[in-house]
Amino acid sequence: MILHTINAAPSSNALADCMAIAEPCDAVLLLGDGVYAALKDTVSCTQLQSSGAALYVLQADAAAAGVLNLLADDIRLIDMDGFVELSETMPRQQAWY
Amino acid sequence: MNADTAKRVLLVIRHSPYGSSLARASLDAALAAAAFEQPINLLFIGDGVLQLLPEQDAAAIGLRNHARTLASLPLYNIDSVYVERAAADRYHIDLALAPLVVLPLDSHEIHQFMCQHDHLLGF
Amino acid sequence: MIYSLLVLSSHVSGHGALTAAGFARSAIARGHSIRRVFFLDAGSCAGSSTAVFPQDEADRLQPWLALAEDHKVELVLCISSALKHGMLDSTEAQRYEKNAPTVHPAFIVSGLGQLVDATAESDRIVTFGG
Numbered sequence: 001m002i003l004h005t006i007n008a009a010p011s012s013n014a015l016a017d018c019m020a021i022a023e024p025c026d027a028v029l030l031l032g033d034g035v036y037a038a039l040k041d042t043v044s045c046t047q048l049q050s051s052g053a054a055l056y057v058l059q060a061d062a063a064a065a066g067v068l069n070l071l072a073d074d075i076r077l078i079d080m081d082g083f084v085e086l087s088e089t090m091p092r093q094q095a096w097y
Numbered sequence: 098m099n100a101d102t103a104k105r106v107l108l109v110i111r112h113s114p115y116g117s118s119l120a121r122a123s124l125d126a127a128l129a130a131a132a133f134e135q136p137i138n139l140l141f142i143g144d145g146v147l148q149l150l151p152e153q154d155a156a157a158i159g160l161r162n163h164a165r166t167l168a169s170l171p172l173y174n175i176d177s178v179y180v181e182r183a184a185a186d187r188y189h190i191d192l193a194l195a196p197l198v199v200l201p202l203d204s205h206e207i208h209q210f211m212c213q214h215d216h217l218l219g220f
Numbered sequence: 221m222i223y224s225l226l227v228l229s230s231h232v233s234g235h236g237a238l239t240a241a242g243f244a245r246s247a248i249a250r251g252h253s254i255r256r257v258f259f260l261d262a263g264s265c266a267g268s269s270t271a272v273f274p275q276d277e278a279d280r281l282q283p284w285l286a287l288a289e290d291h292k293v294e295l296v297l298c299i300s301s302a303l304k305h306g307m308l309d310s311t312e313a314q315r316y317e318k319n320a321p322t323v324h325p326a327f328i329v330s331g332l333g334q335l336v337d338a339t340a341e342s343d344r345i346v347t348f349g350g
Contacts (some may be wrong), residue, residue, distance in 0.1 A: 002211055007229075007236055007350040014350070017111055017143040020183070021207045032234050032350065058239070080239075080246040087344055088221065088250075094109060094211065095219035097229075097236075097350025106339050118304070119228070122261045125300060129332030135340060216345040218226060 002026045003090035004053070006034035007097040010044035014096040024052030027090055029083060030075075035062045040072045049074065058083060106130065107138045107214040110145040114163035115155065120148055123220035124166050131173035139170075140210065141199075142181040145220075146188060149180065149195040168196035181207060223247050224255045224338035227263035228349040231280045237266050240348040241283035248291050256294045256338040257284075259327075263348075264301040267327035281324060288326040295327045296334045 004022055006029070008014035015037050022028060028048060030038055035057050037044040048055055049072070059077045062068050068077070078086070087093060108127055114120045123139075130137035141148060153164040170178070182201035185192055192199045202210060211217055225244060229236025244254050259266050266284060273280060287293040297307055302323065303316075309329045310321040323329060339345055 002208070002217070005347075007234070007348075013111075013143055020181075021142075021204050021211070023205075023208050031239060032236060061235075061239075080242045081250065083243060084246045084250050084252070087223075087247075087346055092211070092215065092217050093344070093346050094217045095347035095349050096111075097219070104339055104342075118261050118301075122228075122298075122301065126260075126332055126335060130336050130339075133333055133336045135336045216339050216342075217347075218339075218345065219347050219349060220228075 001090050003086055003093040004028045005093060005095050006030050006037065007032040007095065009033040010037040010042070015044055015047065018096045019047050019051055022051040022053050026051070026053040027056060027086055028053045029056040029058065029078070029086060031058045031061055035065050035067055038071045038075045039067060040070060045072050056082070056086065103136055104215040105136060105138075105213065106216045106218065107140055107211060109211070109217055109219045110139060110141045110148065111143045112220065113144045113147040114153065115158060115160055119220045120163055121161065124163070126218065126220075127170065127175060128173060131175060137175065138214065139175065139178040140180070140207065141178060142207065143184050146180055146184040146190055149190060149192065149199060151194040151196060164196045170197055179210060221252050221343040222255050222341060223252050223344045223346065224342040225257045226335065226345060226347040227257060227259045227266065228261045228347070230262040231266045231268070231271070234350060236348045236350055237263060237280065238278060238283065241287065243346060243348075244287055244293060245283070254287070254291070254293045255342050256296055256334060257287075258296050258298065258335045258338055259301070260298045260335070261301050262305070264297045264305050264307050267295065267297045267302070267307055267323045269324035270322050285324070285326050297323065297327050297329045298335070299329050299331055302329050
């Protein structure tokens with residue numbers, strides 16, 4: 001079980017590198033420019049969904065990007081408290097950037 | 098440090114050797130871990146496999162030769178490193194010519210390997 | 221649980237470093253302790269006592285100072301990264317005969333051994349990069 005945090009736009013290889021190894025037991029949290037990968041019906045969003053991992057977006061970063069209402073339905077918005085809570089249950093974190 | 102209770106740490110290395118300072122930072126961290134007898138593993142994925150190209154001449158750009166530093170890791174009891182096989186294939190890198198012994202892993206093996214460690218440090 | 225943070229994010233480009241400070245604050249609020257925050261590579265600039273930011277942007281230094289003052293969080297800049305980025309405390313400024321220290325006193329400048337120590341002592345290491 002790995003908590004993957006992606007802090008780079010979908011065009012960078014951070015998303016691709018993460019998706020190459022992410023598995024359904026993992027969680028993926030999108031931060032910073034990473035939030036754009038969760039835009040509904042995009043190729044990057046489909047990639048995220050294909051991993052089978054639980055998908056999360058940091059709310060403040062999505063708000064900044066103006067994408068709060070543009071995300072796929074299975075993306076969960078979480079705040080910083082939720083980020084910490086995720087880190088409690090996932091034994092290890094891998095930062096992709 | 099008690100080997101039974103020591104945390105298992107994996108450096109996950111994804112950047113090319115000279116385009117950023119991350120590659121050097123990751124090796125400095127590996128050497129520090131070795132100096133403090135902290136068990137450490139190195140995993141090269143994505144563009145990180147480019148660090149394993151053998152004929153680097155960093156003097157040409159005024160930087161420390163990264164391949165030479167990798168080649169010195171066995172002196173610090175880091176005898177082998179792990180590599181994403183698919184990334185090496187994409188760049189047509191001959192791993193037999195790498196600066197030190199490399200053990201290729203496929204995607205699922207990488208996930209398993211990561212899960213065998215307590216801490217993952219992403220460089 | 222005991223957490224340590226590894227911060228590689230620039231304090232200027234993106235807001236990864238501010239996110240890290242926010243994470244530390246929330247972790248403490250949830251009852252966890254922060255063993256150490258280790259700043260590496262571009263992250264070492266978080267300790268700048270001389271950086272000046274526009275008034276319409278968040279203060280980059282204050283969140284770390286608050287963590288140090290209110291919760292005794294140890295803030296460590298990796299010495300090799302710090303030197304390359306012009307982050308010198310008074311000892312290093314004297315050693316290298318530079319005009320003045322540039323690191324805020326709330327930060328310690330030290331070696332990667334502090335990161336290794338943090339990995340040994342912590343239940344969770346959370347890395348912030350990019």
